[in-house]
Amino acid sequence: MSKKILQNKPPRSEEVEKWLAEQVAEQNTRYEQICREMNDELEDRREQWYREFEERIQTTGFYWHADNKKIIKPEQIYPKPNRKNKVVY
Numbered sequence: 257m258s259k260k261i262l263q264n265k266p267p268r269s270e271e272v273e274k275w276l277a278e279q280v281a282e283q284n285t286r287y288e289q290i291c292r293e294m295n296d297e298l299e300d301r302r303e304q305w306y307r308e309f310e311e312r313i314q315t316t317g318f319y320w321h322a323d324n325k326k327i328i329k330p331e332q333i334y335p336k337p338n339r340k341n342k343v344v345y
Contacts, residue, residue, distance in 0.1 A: 294343040302341060 310333055317327035
């Protein structure tokens, strides 16, 4: 027979609950800061990176296997979506 751990978990002390709440608050603060940096502060640079990448694959191309190189035609590039970019990690 297996023991059901979730049904028999020990109660947490008030000190542990307080510590846990502090840790969760710190993690949420860090998460919000990272999201702000990734989605807001790097927006302009990310657009430039997209343009550079599209230019590179249309002019230089890329090797998709060994010596097989492919150059992407402008009509094969997907159109930019009408929404903001959102970085998820």
